Amino acid sequence: MNSGLLKNLSIFRRVHIYKVALNISSHLSLTCACLKTHIKMTMNKLGNLVMDKWIEGDGTGSTLYNAINGEAIASTSSDGLDISAMYDYARGEGGHSLRKMTFQERGLMLKALALHLNSKKADFYKVSWATGATKIDSWIDIEGGIGNLFTNASLRRRLPNTPFAVDGDFIPLSKEGTFGGHHLLVPKEGVAIHINAFNFPVWGMLEKIAVNLLAGVPAIVKPATVTSYLTEAVVREIHASGILPKGALQLVCGSARNILDYVDERDVVTFTGSADTGRLLKANERIINHSVPFNLEADSLNSAILGPDASPGTPEFDLFIKEVRKEITVKCGQKCTAVRRIMVPKGHIDAVQEALASQLAQTVVGDPQAEGVRMGALVGQSQRDDVRAQIALLREEAELVFGSPDSVETTGADSEKGAFMSPMLLRVDNPASVTKVHEVEAFGPVSTIMPYDSIEDAVALSKMGKGSLCCSITTHDKKAAAEFVRNAASMHGRILVLDRECAKESTGHGSPLPLLVHGGPGRAGGGEEMGGLRGVKHYLQRTAIQGHPSMLTAITEQYQPGGAQPESEPHVFRKHFEELEIGDTVTTAKHTVTEADIANFANVSGDNFYAHVDATSLEGTLFEQKVAHGYFVLSKAAGLFVDPRKGPVLLNYGIEECRFTKPVYPGATIGVRLTVKEKISQEKRDAEDVAKGIVKYLVDVYDETGETVAIATILTMVKKLDQS
Ligand code: NAP
Secondary structure (H helix, E strand, O other): OOHHHHHHHHHHHHHHHHHHHHHHHHHHOOOHHHHHHHHHHHOOEOOEEEOOEEEOOOOOOEEEEOOOOOOEEEEEOOOOOOHHHHHHHHHHHHHHHHHHOOHHHHHHHHHHHHHHHHHOHHHHHHHHHHHOOOHHHHHHHHHHHHHHHHHHHHHHHHOOOOOOEEEEEEEEOOOOOOOEEEEEEEEOOOOEEEEOOOOOOOHHHHHHHHHHHHHOOOEEEEOOHHHHHHHHHHHHHHHHHOOOOOOOEEEOOOOOOOOOOOOOOOOEEEEEEOHHHHHHHHOOHHHHHOOOOEEEEEOOOOEEEEOOOOOOOOHHHHHHHHHHHHHHHHHHHOOOOOOOEEEEEHHHHHHHHHHHHHHHHOOOEEOOOOOOOOEOOOOOHHHHHHHHHHHHHHOOOOEEEEOOOOOOOEEOOOOOOOOOOOOEEEEOOOHHHOOHHHHOOOOOOEEEEEEEOOHHHHHHHHHOOOOEEEEEEEOOOHHHHHHHHHHHHHHEEEEEEEOOOOOOOOOOOOOOOOOOOOOOOHHHOOOOOOOOHHHHHOOEEEEEEEEOHHHHHHHHOOOOOOOOOOEOOOOHHHOOHHHOOOOOEEEOOOEEOOHHHHHHHHHHHOOOOHHHHOHHHOOOOOOOOOOOOHHHHHHHHHHHHOOOOOOOEEEEEEEEEEEEOOOOOOOOEEEEEEEEEEEEEOOOOOOOOOOEEEEEEEEEEEOOOOOEEEEEEEEEEEEOOOOO
């Protein structure tokens, strides 16, 4: 047994079980002696986080092995867990607390969690090694996961400071303006069940819980058994931190084949894993009978295309070789986004094969802790057996041109005890008339090279994967890129166009990004688990609401056009953040626009566009006489609505959705209605910071006929009364 890893796993368990046990002890009055026995007994068995208590499953459970040396490192069982009670606890305790929080509060909670886990990441790296991961592999998993928490935390800035949100715009539904509609987004009242794959034990969990927690929904996570010890280590840290409310996160390590037996219409299920398991679970009776949203992210036969212009000697050729080599070797090829099919212009196939083989030959395989090792092991022996079986299938159609499924030279490790495998390159010369290379996923360091004749041909080959998570084309030819992307996009979740201009900062073919869609059509599962606010909306119920605009204002806490505009006393600029009510309005004095106003504004701004300065130039235009600058109208509006004395308004920092809707000619008399549209509280950066919030105002500028001539939303920063 590897004493180093056992020590790392044990340190985790000792610290966290001790903390948990201390809590338990206050209830159960356990003696110190009892605590020590408890710690010792649980040392090698993973815990399940059930209703905020760490519980081992019944029986001996499954044994988990170190991928590098094959030694047993832990066991896990989910037998005997009361899964039904876990659902109830999540929906009750967890959901209740999360739904009371606003998006801002949930975002800050994610940020605190990200900072906390970041401070502990060195411990996770130590445990991650046993999964066969190199430092870079662990970085993707651990820091990629933490980065995802940070990104989702920042999304709070695009959401209101309420537990709910609105979607889209107010929709007028009547002639008189007394009836309209909107869409409200409220957190679902169930639980997010995440069934994850083995390849990203940290990222796989964090990228998913970040989204449901921001939405206000608790989670039960079921990591894949084989690498669950790393997920467990992270969850212990999350739980011990106390950052999440009780019931917001529970963990089931072990096989838990009954995990979906309690889902109902309140819940959301996400699955990441093989297409076969995904299909099986999606067909679960409860999923169908209760119309449970099931987000499926499955294996896919991702493709990398070398552009027709990227011949040997071009920067794009070298970039392509580097990118494909990386995709084959990173995480030992165990990435759902890894390149499985390499499509190259027919005339370059030998050059690509030679360049890739020479790069792959330099990949040192072995114990990631040994000097020079670039590729670690698959996560276990049984995964290696799976990959070998899939390669055998691929070889029925393709020729193995580099590497071997049966032998590999390793550094610092025994190639038989660990789950090592050499990188492998296959080649097929008639890709359009074969199927296996487009359908069989060998989830390891394996990829197949194939020729194409034209862009149209490359598009067709890429689509033979029947739906992928991602695809890339390496080209500096904008026409070729546009033709490929527009025609191939319908079958791929994400497409990277790589060239010399973006290469330095490109995040690469295989990196899903939290703000971009991750998921893909068809074989890839038809899911969309990330994508910024799109991902969050999976956990929110969108409900159409209809009524009088004043009623919709009250429900949405955002001013809706046509809603009541009570005159504010005093002026809104004299009120602190807390004192402002949505709908509070200032109706200003009026101003009659003169020719001098227009001439002066042209002088000050330097905007001498003919329609403002030359009355003789207007024939054939939309204007009848010299027209006031739209920016003058808006500037004059500010002059009318601003209360200039020093007060709670700290600054004006922007304008959104500005429109000039009717020409303003000399002689027109304009006035403004300034209405509080939305309030967003801001957190203090530090103790010295001024407590404040953002107030959005609707600026409606109208003329003597009552018609709107300009409309905009302005953003102001307003001090709070409470500076604590
Ligand atoms: P898998 O065998 O399909 O297992 C995935 C998850 O499903 C595991 O947690 C597994 O638990 C669980 N599971 C299996 N049968 C179940 C059942 N009857 N009831 C409830 N849960 C069940 O996939 P894997 O071998 O872990 O992962 C590798 C595959 O995932 C590859 O094909 C890869 O392409 C794909 N993948 C896709 C994505 C993506 O975003 N599209 C990401 C990563 C991986 P146990 O471990 O306990 O069996």
